[in-house]
Amino acid sequence: MSRNNEIQNILKWFVSRLIIIAAFLFLLNFIYSRYFFDADIKKFSRVKPNIEDAFKNAEIVYLGESSNTSFNPWTDTLSQSISDFIQLYLPDSSITAITHEGYHPGLFRQMLNLIPSDKSKRKVKTIILGVNMRTCGPSAIFSGNEASNQREALFYSQRPPLLSRIFMGLHFYDSRVESERTRMKFQWWRTQPINKESFSNLKYNTAFEWITELDKLYGDSIPEEIKYMASAYVKEFAFVLDENNQRIQDLKSIVDYCNQKNLKLLFHILPPNRFHASMLFSYYEEGLIKMGNSLTQIMDYNYQFLMKEFTKWGVPVIDNYKLESASGENKGARFTDQWYPTEHYDAVIRRDIAESISAFLLGVDKESSEFFLKKKNVDFKLKQNNFPNWEIEMPLSHDNIYQWVRALTN
Amino acid sequence: MLFNALEFWIFLPVVWLLYFSLPGKIRWVWLLCASYFFYGFWKIEFAGLMLITSIMDWYSAKRVYASEKIIWKRFWMWFAISTDLFILFIFKYFDFALGKSDLAYSLYHNNSTAWIIELGKYTIPAGISFYTFQSISYVVDVYRGDEVPEKNPIKFMLFVSFFPQLVAGPIERFGRLHQQLFQKYSPKLEDLKNGGRLLLYGLFLKVAVADNLAGIVDTFYANPDNYSISSAWLATLLFTFQVYYDFFGYSLLAQGAALLFGIKLMDNFNKPFIAQSVPEFWHRWHISLSTWFRDYIFIPVGGNKKGTTRLAFGVILVFFTSGLWHGANSTMIYFGLSQGVLYLFDRFILKKTFANFKIGIFFRQLKTGFFFMMTLVFFRSQSIDQSTGIYSMLFDINGKHAKTASETIVTTYNFDEAGKAISSNYGPKVLENLSAEFAIWLFLLIGFLLDHLIMKSRADSWFASLPVLIRWVIYLFMLVAVLLFGGAVNHPFVYFQF
Numbered sequence: 060m061s062r063n064n065e066i067q068n069i070l071k072w073f074v075s076r077l078i079i080i081a082a083f084l085f086l087l088n089f090i091y092s093r094y095f096f097d098a099d100i101k102k103f104s105r106v107k108p109n110i111e112d113a114f115k116n117a118e119i120v121y122l123g124e125s126s127n128t129s130f131n132p133w134t135d136t137l138s139q140s141i142s143d144f145i146q147l148y149l150p151d152s153s154i155t156a157i158t159h160e161g162y163h164p165g166l167f168r169q170m171l172n173l174i175p176s177d178k179s180k181r182k183v184k185t186i187i188l189g190v191n192m193r194t195c196g197p198s199a200i201f202s203g204n205e206a207s208n209q210r211e212a213l214f215y216s217q218r219p220p221l222l223s224r225i226f227m228g229l230h231f232y233d234s235r236v237e238s239e240r241t242r243m244k245f246q247w248w249r250t251q252p253i254n255k256e257s258f259s260n261l262k263y264n265t266a267f268e269w270i271t272e273l274d275k276l277y278g279d280s281i282p283e284e285i286k287y288m289a290s291a292y293v294k295e296f297a298f299v300l301d302e303n304n305q306r307i308q309d310l311k312s313i314v315d316y317c318n319q320k321n322l323k324l325l326f327h328i329l330p331p332n333r334f335h336a337s338m339l340f341s342y343y344e345e346g347l348i349k350m351g352n353s354l355t356q357i358m359d360y361n362y363q364f365l366m367k368e369f370t371k372w373g374v375p376v377i378d379n380y381k382l383e384s385a386s387g388e389n390k391g392a393r394f395t396d397q398w399y400p401t402e403h404y405d406a407v408i409r410r411d412i413a414e415s416i417s418a419f420l421l422g423v424d425k426e427s428s429e430f431f432l433k434k435k436n437v438d439f440k441l442k443q444n445n446f447p448n449w450e451i452e453m454p455l456s457h458d459n460i461y462q463w464v465r466a467l468t469n
Numbered sequence: 470m471l472f473n474a475l476e477f478w479i480f481l482p483v484v485w486l487l488y489f490s491l492p493g494k495i496r497w498v499w500l501l502c503a504s505y506f507f508y509g510f511w512k513i514e515f516a517g518l519m520l521i522t523s524i525m526d527w528y529s530a531k532r533v534y535a536s537e538k539i540i541w542k543r544f545w546m547w548f549a550i551s552t553d554l555f556i557l558f559i560f561k562y563f564d565f566a567l568g569k570s571d572l573a574y575s576l577y578h579n580n581s582t583a584w585i586i587e588l589g590k591y592t593i594p595a596g597i598s599f600y601t602f603q604s605i606s607y608v609v610d611v612y613r614g615d616e617v618p619e620k621n622p623i624k625f626m627l628f629v630s631f632f633p634q635l636v637a638g639p640i641e642r643f644g645r646l647h648q649q650l651f652q653k654y655s656p657k658l659e660d661l662k663n664g665g666r667l668l669l670y671g672l673f674l675k676v677a678v679a680d681n682l683a684g685i686v687d688t689f690y691a692n693p694d695n696y697s698i699s700s701a702w703l704a705t706l707l708f709t710f711q712v713y714y715d716f717f718g719y720s721l722l723a724q725g726a727a728l729l730f731g732i733k734l735m736d737n738f739n740k741p742f743i744a745q746s747v748p749e750f751w752h753r754w755h756i757s758l759s760t761w762f763r764d765y766i767f768i769p770v771g772g773n774k775k776g777t778t779r780l781a782f783g784v785i786l787v788f789f790t791s792g793l794w795h796g797a798n799s800t801m802i803y804f805g806l807s808q809g810v811l812y813l814f815d816r817f818i819l820k821k822t823f824a825n826f827k828i829g830i831f832f833r834q835l836k837t838g839f840f841f842m843m844t845l846v847f848f849r850s851q852s853i854d855q856s857t858g859i860y861s862m863l864f865d866i867n868g869k870h871a872k873t874a875s876e877t878i879v880t881t882y883n884f885d886e887a888g889k890a891i892s893s894n895y896g897p898k899v900l901e902n903l904s905a906e907f908a909i910w911l912f913l914l915i916g917f918l919l920d921h922l923i924m925k926s927r928a929d930s931w932f933a934s935l936p937v938l939i940r941w942v943i944y945l946f947m948l949v950a951v952l953l954f955g956g957a958v959n960h961p962f963v964y965f966q967f
Contacts, residue, residue, distance in 0.1 A: 062655045069658050083945060084952075091953060103957055206959060221952065228676055228955025231475035236961065242591030249583055271578055 088221035096220040103227065104214035107173070110157055114174045114183045117155035119420070121145065122167045123189035126329050127158035129403030131395040137406040137441060141189075144413030147437045149420060153182070161204045163194045164309035169212040171316050185323040187416060188313065191402050192331055192361055195306040196298045197251075201244035203237040210234070253297045258356050266297040285459060288398050289339045295400045296336060297357055300364045307368060314372045326369055327377035327416055329402045330385035331358060332394045338460045377415050384411045470510040471961060472722040473675050480507065485729050489656050497627055497651055500730070507632040508595070515594040518556065519630055525552050526604045527625040530611040530618040542612055549608040557601050564589035565797035589797075596636030598794050602761055604629050607643040609765055616643050624651065633726035637719050637964040639737045639757035646732070654731035666929040667725030673947040675718030678916040680956025681909040682711040687958075690849060693859055701862045708849050709842045713741070714916055715963045716755070721929070740920065745833035747808070747815040747840055758794075762787045777817070785809045795848070800856055804847035811840045908954045
């Protein structure tokens with residue numbers, strides 16, 4: 060048989076099989092959508108129905124991570140999440156939250172794909188997105204949960220269901236294994252510069268240098284919890300934001316998408332535990348603790364960068380970065396996690412954040428008399444079923460940190 | 470790029486189409502570019518590493534061949550072997566060897582060396598052991614006068630990097646593969662059909678069988694103490710099938726992909742679970758590695774012609790090296806050594822003791838499979854502590870698990886609880902409904918039946934002999950299994966990390 064004949068045979072064979080397989084896939088998509096898709100959603104993307112429901116039936120959708128629902132079992136006499144509190148202030152609007160530990164702007168962007176294109180089939184008008192600074196850092200970007208998150212997000216799409224299933228089975232998503240992500244995280248800490256000319260007192264060029272130095276500095280006299288805590292704060296906050304940061308690009312993409320869909324978008328910046336961050340790197344002098352700025356100046360730089368970007372994009376921002384109830388003197392005690400940096404707040408901070416968002420949505424000043432009446436009304440509702448005590452604080456880390464600073468500088 | 474990733478199924482047809490669109494003389498250049506792209510897709514640095522190994526070995530082999538004095542021949546051969554092993558050591562064993570020493574600390578805190586430690590600790594260059602061994606065999610073959618060295622270094626680079634067998638074998642010999650890579654070849658429909666069958670069959674075994682089993686096994690190994698004895702036995706048994714179908718599936722995919730280019734790779738497996746003894750098992754399991762060890766270690770140290778002591782030494786050396794080859798972890802060394810001990814036990818004690826007893830073939834097969842399954846506990850465990858914990862659990866050595874054993878036979882409930890308890894990284898959420906996951910068990914059964922009960926030929930040849938309608942029913946069944954029931958979690962090929 061000549062070469063040309065063989066090639067013709069191959070072509071015939073190939074095209075006929077391709078047609079059979081294409082027809083089969085078409086049929087399979089129908090069968091899969093009808094009989095298997097819902098079961099797969101329950102197994103692999105359980106939140107999807109809630110997201111769809113939120114966009115269809117709620118006027119305001121609150122997107123966030125664990126900060127929304129971070130109930131503090133030690134101190135909270137109230138269990139309301141930030142979005143629950145907002146609902147109390149805005150009883151005439153329907154508000155639904157899509158929040159979960161480890162969620163981030165990249166996932167939120169994919170969730171927005173589930174908003175029905177047909178305006179008559181959706182009720183959502185406003186999206187509130189909590190911006191957590193740490194989500195832009197290496198610990199969150201290279202989190203071990205990311206493959207699982209991305210697998211869930213495969214189903215946040217309008218593509219034919221079979222295609223999503225194929226993408227999952229053949230790992231057509233960011234499915235890098237945990238060890239590779241860990242390597243990338245260490246590489247980031249080791250290589251990404253954290254020093255800026257504008258920073259004062261910062262001796263280190265990378266987070267890795269800083270952590271290494273901490274090891275030497277602490278010696279054996281410092282409690283293990285404090286060592287671990289300081290190292291964790293450096294790992295979580297010692298990074299410098301720029302436009303190439305993946306999360307910044309995701310946030311920009313959310314802004315573009317909402318503009319395109321005519322949705323009102325609102326960012327609110329979550330307060331980090333700035334008090335503990337400054338305490339950990341402070342020094343003791345003549346009987347006084349001097350607050351340190353080696354880490355907080357990086358945090359402040361990133362905050363300013365976020366504000367600058369958000370202003371440039373024209374997106375309204377509620378600035379809670381230095382919220383008094385979370386950042387003021389000794390306010391680190393209002394955070395649920397005392398030995399690790401998280402944005403898990405007690406009810407005081409959650410309510411405070413909710414007030415700033417609600418006031419913005421109502422178009423009134425948070426300190427105005429009009430809003431004061433709202434507050435009274437909410438107080439009344441809260442007292443109907445609870446006996447809130449707003450004074451309880453976490454007593455754990457303050458004394459330890461003070462002792463440590465004294466020990467270090469003496 | 471992995472064979473079970475969608476990117477590969479776009480890459481393969483594109484490479485194939487362009488390959489046959491190009492003039493015959495330069496096709497190999499395209500194949501080389503494609504192979505380096507395939508490998509560099511993970512990390513470009515890895516491709517650089519392979520390039521260094523290729524060039525060093527090409528040059529050394531050339532010098533081996535050109536040298537007239539035996540001492541120089543030996544020098545260049547050992548030069549190649551030691552540089553290859555040095556690179557392998559640095560990127561695969563360095564971190565393990567250093568442990569938590571001061572040297573490890575100072576190297577990690579030096580920017581120029583830290584990246585090597587990071588790679589060794591978290592991301593070993595894919596398939597580095599495979600291509601290193603393949604390249605070493607070339608230099609030794611030239612030294613022995615079995616092969617004439619390749620004059621063109623670029624052509625030699627293709628021998629080392631040919632993408633279908635690059636990351637997990639089969640470890641081919643120069644004499645077999647090199648000639649095929651440069652032969653004059655026109656595409657043949659028969660090769661295309663056979664290659665396609667191998668690809669589908671391999672993908673079915675990997676994605677539908679092995680990946681689904683991996684979810685169950687990983688769940689158990691993430692927290693073995695939570696489970697009953699029966700669950701431990703089930704996980705141990707399923708891991709045996711997982712590792713087999715994972716690697717067998719990979720080998721079929723490699724053979725299928727190579728066949729599309731007219732290249733026949735060697736069989737890496739030959740129904741290992743019908744082996745009646747441990748020595749026979751190793752003639753049927755990972756054949757390319759077993760024969761490599763036979764030719765380049767076992768025979769040079771004496772083989773089986775210099776008495777029992779020498780043979781025993783050779784066997785233990787081979788299995789120790791094999792264990793080390795599998796991974797930079799003490800568990801792998803134990804895996805290798807335990808195989809070596811069982812090999813000798815089976816050959817010298819069991820065989821002689823029961824020489825006059827007529828034991829059924831099935832029981833001998835069962836015994837061999839059982840031995841292998843037991844040693845795989847080392848293979849799968851993260852540490853020796855975990856291995857010993859699982860062995861004591863399997864045989865209930867400390868009596869701790871006796872109660873749960875009577876309470877819980879192997880039910881899916883145990884795994885279900887684990888699915889909820891552990892991070893979703895470790896196991897697919899499918900575990901939560903394992904009892905409903907009839908498909909997993911069905912695929913395993915079909916995989917085993919196809920592989921071990923259709924004895925005369927391999928399943929893909931058997932498919933070809935069936936009437937067209939039945940054949941297509943099987944193909945479409947496999948396609949559905951891959952597309953609708955493929956494992957949800959990304960489990961890179963088990964052997965990919967070696």
